[in-house]
Amino acid sequence: MSEEQQGFDTRQIHAGAQPDPATGARQVPIYQTTAYQFRDSAHAAALFGLQEVGFIYSRLTNPTIAALQDRIAQLEGGAGAVCCSSGHAAQIMALFPLMMPGCNIVASTRLYGGTLTQFTQTFKRFGWSAKLVDFDDTDAVKAAIDDNTRAIFCETIANPGGYITDLDAIAAIANDAGIPLIVDNTTATPYLCNPIDHGATLVVHSLTKYMTGNGTVTGGVVVDSGKFDWSASDKFPSLSQPEPAYHGLNFHETFGPAAFTFHGIAIGLRDLGMTMNPQGAHYTLMGIETxxxxxxxxxxxxxxxxxxxxxxxxxxxxxxxxxxxxxxxxxxxxxxxxxxxxxxxxxxxxxxxxxxxxxxxxxxxxxxxxxxxxxxxxxxxxxxxxxxxxxxxxxxxxxxxxxxxxxxxxxxxxxxxxxxxxxxx
The missing domain is CATH 3.90.1150.10 (Aspartate Aminotransferase, domain 1)
Structure with a gap:
């Protein structure tokens, strides 16, 4: 039986984890290291050129964090995941490949207060904006979308009121507009809801909350469904057009369903640097087990x-x-x-x-x-x-x-x- 076919309770313990090949350690070790030895110069060049997958530098990739990413992606039913330093960092990481100055998102009025402040105040410094709409009014959501809208954002179970968003209805609106739906699943967790099953393109979490579950870790994650066609329009050039930093590599053309995940690591973590620490990833892995x-x-x-x-x-x-x-x-x-x-x-x-x-x-x-x-x-x-x-x-x-x-x-x-x-x- 493949990991994808196993039940939730099994995957929350085993997904992304194997006995350590060097020591046989059964729990995922904390790889507290900054860098990784390359086999030779050709190996190093292949890793830096995104021609081979492996570990380079812990701002980008780390074995402990990679295990956590794999586990969460499997629990959410996604094609890949990128962990980062906090839930707020995950929101920036999710939007970074989608937005340019002058672009906007349509977001629910029922969001965590810090998210509302990030969207309405901090985003202005990037040249981004957010249109806040009551998501119970689907006509208002549709009306708020314009040519510069690049995403719709909501929470599965809204903080603080516990309101449940009709994800299917909002996903249909996003699909008709040709833009991704980003769902914050922090308060529901993948145990109560898999937003991807309801049409979400990206799922974000503050791992600080239920996923770790014991108030010890600050962390975030972005899970990609792998189902969005980033090349269907010219709205998302970071993913569908040549990337100058990688000699014209086209992320969507090259990596297909994994395009967003590779971009999140190779560009997002490389340049924004909002990296999760391996000890925090270890605590979250243990928390997810229960x-x-x-x-x-x-x-x-x-x-x-x-x-x-x-x-x-x-x-x-x-x-x-x-x-x-x-x-x-x-x-x-x-x-x-x-x-x-x-x-x-x-x-x-x-x-x-x-x-x-x-x-x-x-x-x-x-x-x-x-x-x-x-x-x-x-x-x-x-x-x-x-x-x-x-x-x-x-x-x-x-x-x-x-x-x-x-x-x-x-x-x-x-x-x-x-x-x-x-x-x-």
Whole structure:
């Protein structure tokens, strides 16, 4: 049986990993090295000319990171993957081959606050822009696309509100426009959803979150479906036209389904330098080994906590899609059939002040700027992760001043509920 045919639980342990040929080590070793010995001058020249695949320098390639890339690509059903230093770095890496000054992307209003700031502020320095649209309004998404649009961007399960994007509908729009759909799958993970199966071209993750699962690593990854025709138009010259830095090599013509992955390493990591470290890759490989087990517990706990919160008089709204009252509940069976994740928000009737006070009262919940940890986490987005946005932008992104974001961990559900009960104002 090939690795691609094996079940998820098997692949999350074995994909990309073989006993070390030199020592027999069963766990993927940490190759803590900067450079690699070439066999001879011809071998070195072939590697640098992209005529042979191998290890050159750890800004580009590293055996530990390569194993992680292979594992994630197989779990997501992609043709290849490129790991990098953070989720934000992954977003830049995904867009870098697609964009030029004057180009834009169409992005969902419901995104992590740091992503919104990156898209609306930092992108301006590159000459890029982002059009923010409510992705529940598919007509508005279509209308936002123009001749300079190079990608559509959304999250599978949006941070912070836990909203589920109709990936099939958005992918159809991207396909009609001849542009790639980029999906941030951080909060769903490949265990709950494979966006490529729903038409996504590229999938990005912050490996910092559920994939590692223990709050020890900062990392990111871009997974390429290998299914997009980069040469179908003149919109993507970095992939479909001769590359001067490699004597006119055409990435799509030369590497086919692996074009984006090779470009991400040979150009993206070479020039942007947003490299993941091998020790971080090792921790993430170990975290992924238990991904399915953790996600099952995360989802079960989130469902229990959300059902309790929906009945509490201090809470005016719970956004968890697993509740039958959620307008996104019917998308679970199509998009995330194994569960609606473990990230959602609650709105407190006491408003901003009640949110701040309640966070201070919590004992089991950790007040941190992270999600996807084994621990239950809480944050008040309006004063932290989404504080750069205007109040109107906060509301549109699901991070209004009276909202708390909960990332439900894998503790006993009754203990999580007890902590919320004693803390909320």
């Amino acid at each position: 991904l399915s087990l953790r996600m099952q517990k995360h989802v079960a706990n989130a469902q229990a906590v959300a059902e309790w919160a929906a009945k509490d008089d201090r809470i005016s709204e719970v956004t968890y899609p697993g509740l039958t009252a959620s307008p996104y509940h019917d998308r679970i069976s199509r998009i995330v059939p194994k569960g609606a994740g473990a990230l959602f928000t609650i709105r407190l009737k006491g408003g901003y002040d009640a949110c701040v006070a309640s966070v201070s009262n919590m004992k089991l919940f950790s007040h941190v700027a992270n999600l996807g940890d084994a621990r239950s986490l809480v944050i008040h987005p309006a004063s932290t992760t989404h504080s750069q946005l205007t109040e109107d932008e906060q509301i549109k992104s699901g991070a209004a001043p009276d909202v708390l974001r909960l990332s439900i961990g894998i503790e006993d559900a009754k203990d999580i509920i007890a902590d919320l009960d004693q803390a909320l104002i």
